[in-house]
Amino acid sequence: MATTSAGLLLYRVTPDDRLEVLLGHMGGPFWARKHAGAWTVLKGELEPGEEPHDGAVREAVEELGRPVPAASTPDLDLGEVRQRAGKRVLAWARRWPAPVPDLTAIHGNTVEIEWPPRSGRRVEVPEIDRVAWFSPDDAREVVVSAQAAFVDRLQESLAAS
Numbered sequence: 001m002a003t004t005s006a007g008l009l010l011y012r013v014t015p016d017d018r019l020e021v022l023l024g025h026m027g028g029p030f031w032a033r034k035h036a037g038a039w040t041v042l043k044g045e046l047e048p049g050e051e052p053h054d055g056a057v058r059e060a061v062e063e064l065g066r067p068v069p070a071a072s073t074p075d076l077d078l079g080e081v082r083q084r085a086g087k088r089v090l091a092w093a094r095r096w097p098a099p100v101p102d103l104t105a106i107h108g109n110t111v112e113i114e115w116p117p118r119s120g121r122r123v124e125v126p127e128i129d130r131v132a133w134f135s136p137d138d139a140r141e142v143v144v145s146a147q148a149a150f151v152d153r154l155q156e157s158l159a160a161s
Contacts, residue, residue, distance in 0.1 A: 002082075002085075002086035002087055002088055003045055003087050003088070004045070004046055004052075004087070004088045004089075004090065005043045005044055005045050005046070005059075005087060005088070005089045005090070006043060006044070006046055006052040006053070006055040006056035006059065006089070006090045006091070006092075007040075007041035007042055007043025007044070007056050007059060007060070007089060007090070007091045007092075008041070008042055008043070008056045008057055008059070008060035008068065008075070008091070008092055008093070008094055009021055009022070009041045009042075009078060009091055009092070009093040009094075009150050009151070009154060010022040010042070010060065010068060010093075010094055010095075010096045011093055011094070011095055011096065011154060012095065012096045012097075012098070012100055012133065013095070015098075018135065019135070019136055019154075019155065019158065020133040020134060020135060021133070021134055021136065021139050021151060021154065022042070022096070022103075022131055022132070022133055022134075023039040023040060023041065023042075023131065023132060023134055023139060023142065023143055024039065024040055024041075024042050024063055024127075024128035024130070024131045025038055025039050025040075025128060025129055025130045025131070025132070026038050026039070026040060026127070026128065026129070027110075027111075027125045027126035027127055027128055027129035028111075028113055028115070028125035028126075028129075029115055029116075029123075029125070030115075031129075032129075035142055036141060036142055037142070037143075037144055037145065038142065039132075039134075039139075039142040039143045039144070040128075040143060040144050040147060041089070041091050041143070041147050041150055042059060042060040042063045042064065042128070042131075043056065043059050043060075043063075043089060043091065044058075044059035044062065044063070044127070052090045053075065053092055056090065056091065056092050062108055062109045062127075063106075063108040063109065063127055063128045064103070064106050064108055064128075064131065065106050065107040065108040065109070066101070066106070068094065068096070069094070069095075069096050069097060071094050072095070072097065073095075075092035075093060075094045076092060076093040076094075076153075076154065076157050077092055078091040078092060078093055078149075078150045078153045078154060078157075079091070079149075079150075079153060081146040081147060081149050081150065082146060083144060083145075083146045083147075084145070084146065089146070089147065091147075091150045093150070093154045093157070100133075103131050104130075106128065106130065106131055108126060108127060108128050109126070109127055110124045110125060110126050110127065111124070111125060111126075111127050112124050112125075113125055136151050136152075136154075136155055139151045140152075
């Protein structure tokens with residue numbers, strides 16, 4: 001059975017009116033030297049009985065290791081995508097108003113993995129090892145391929161409002 005994750009695509013509008021989205025780089029040795037396809041919406045698996053939107057906000061806070069801004073308007077529902085391995089991902093978008101804090105020292109949650117694979121050795125790694133702001137075009141180049149649809153939907157929703 002495919003798992004379901006929920007995430008929050010944080011975005012900002014720069015002083016010169018450019019849209020940027022915040023993505024997280026997946027942590028651990030497998031992703032260490034990868035760029036394209038190694039970035040993701042801040043997301044994670046839902047807890048049993050958890051409302052998806054609540055899970056999306058919780059996961060963003062956990063992965064950033066800091067609070068996210070309170071929503072000044074309802075978060076934008078970006079719908080669902082299915083990733084290559086079948087995982088279902090639901091996402092919402094929330095604007096991060098100025099001033100945006102320095103996010104270079106994130107210290108989010110960690111996960112234990114077997115590394116190297118099939119070695120029996122367990123290591124603890126950050127789920128997200130860094131975050132960065134991307135223009136929509138750049139985000140589409142680096143994000144997990146199915147998640148590029150969230151960037152498209154965000155742009156469409158903002159253009160329509």
